Amino acid sequence: MGEGVVPLVEVDQSGHAERPWVVEAIRRLKADQQRSADTHLHAVRMPAFDDVDLYLKDESTHPTGSLKHRLARSLFLYGLCSGLIQEGTHVVEASSGSTAVSEAFFAHLLGLPFTAVMARTTSPSKIALIEREGGRCVLVDDPASVYDVARGLADESGGHYLDQFTYAERATDWRGNNNIAESIFDQLSMERFPEPTWVVVGAGTGGTSATIGRFVRYRGLSTRLCVVDPENSAFLAAFRDPTCGETTCGSRIEGIGRPRAEPSFLPDLVDRMIQVPDAASVAAVHFLRARIGQLAGPSTGTALYAATKLACDMRAAGEAGSIVTLLCDDGVRYLETYFSDSWVAAQGWDLTPYLEVLTRAWDDGVWTG
Incomplete structure (x- = not known):
């Protein structure tokens, strides 16, 4: 090495073990888009x-x-392509129902654990649809608290808060x-x-x-x-x-x-x-x-x-x-x-x-x- 030349510092993460799983997850989401x-x-x-x-x-x-089927798929694609969702990631959402139903479907498709935080007044039929897909429902008395509760659950588990209310306009x-x-x-x-x-x-x-x-x-x-x-x-x-x-x-x-x-x-x-x-x-x-x-x-x-x-x-x-x-x-x-x-x-x-x-x-x- 020449005198006075500072050596490059290299950190190679190109062989991420989760990359094949992410590629397959994205393929599954795109296949759903082709079908529906x-x-x-x-x-x-x-x-x-x-x-x-x-x-x-x-x-x-x-x-x-x-309608939320479109949004849920976009949010998962956004999370996958941004490196926020990987194999085994606990996915959490604050939702009044329909978005969570669709997200539970996609979480099940990808084999990911899913929790929906929603107001206690949400219709029982929507709760049943989420649970049918293997999702868990956390019901709160104050609808305004769903954001903080969802974010807290994601942080505690090392998971990902999908946050439809922030990312809906940019994920599509x-x-x-x-x-x-x-x-x-x-x-x-x-x-x-x-x-x-x-x-x-x-x-x-x-x-x-x-x-x-x-x-x-x-x-x-x-x-x-x-x-x-x-x-x-x-x-x-x-x-x-x-x-x-x-x-x-x-x-x-x-x-x-x-x-x-x-x-x-x-x-x-x-x-x-x-x-x-x-x-x-x-x-x-x-x-x-x-x-x-x-x-x-x-x-x-x-x-x-x-x-x-x-x-x-x-x-x-x-x-x-x-x-x-x-x-x-x-x-x-x-x-x-x-x-x-x-x-x-x-x-x-x-x-x-x-x-x-x-x-x-x-x-x-x-x-x-």
Whole structure:
């Protein structure tokens, strides 16, 4: 070695023993994507609307029965490709239910232990689905504590906290790669209004609205994004003022609405927000079931109620176009709650006025809400 030359310091970790396992895990996730990535886009006829088309993107047909199948797969891929998940890693999540159901499925697929931390009010059917996949459920009384409890469990076990509320907006490739936005626009390509006037979604993490909002801008489209929020959720306040830091008691509509504005919610990508009464959300899924025979979860009702309002606004303005919203999950999970007359009555919800609003809107094109 030449005089004055400082030798290189080399640390070679290229032979990581876990690399073959990670490669195989990623292959399994990609295989699931090949089998189940796309879902149906249903055209829904509203009698009073000749020039406004409504579509439901049916995410309930994923193997785990909800929109969250996409997110869960993305979170696992993100963890694997970032070196955060290895063979035997204990995977932990804070979830109100559907995300945890999907994550339990993928943890089982990869042979990983999984724990979901969720509010004690989560429906028993969702808990049963998680446990069926071999997951463990930790129930807490305070919904706002799920983040800290989940993070603590991961730290104690040397595991990985998936943290959907932080990573949802960055784990999904918003440019395309068969994400939900690309799927929607591809499926609309042969329709009479292939570029929708509105896409209407709820916010649980904010990841779906972030993906769609970014995709629309990336493709240079004029489509507007409407995010719906249930009562007692903090997202609407954050949309009005991103610096407000307002916290709430949380939503009674499972799957959307949060006691705080989550890091993955990007309000600058949203064109309009509509807060929907809880009774209206529930009435809308009862209405959907009666009108087209589709059984959907309550977050679908939140979006459907707002989408109907937007359709009436377009009709009143003489505007033609299309509206797309999501059928987020299957209503079978809620037969003992949101579809139970006694349970609904116990919540103090009167669905009748909102059913009348929807009937008048669909049949006459007039919004009376």
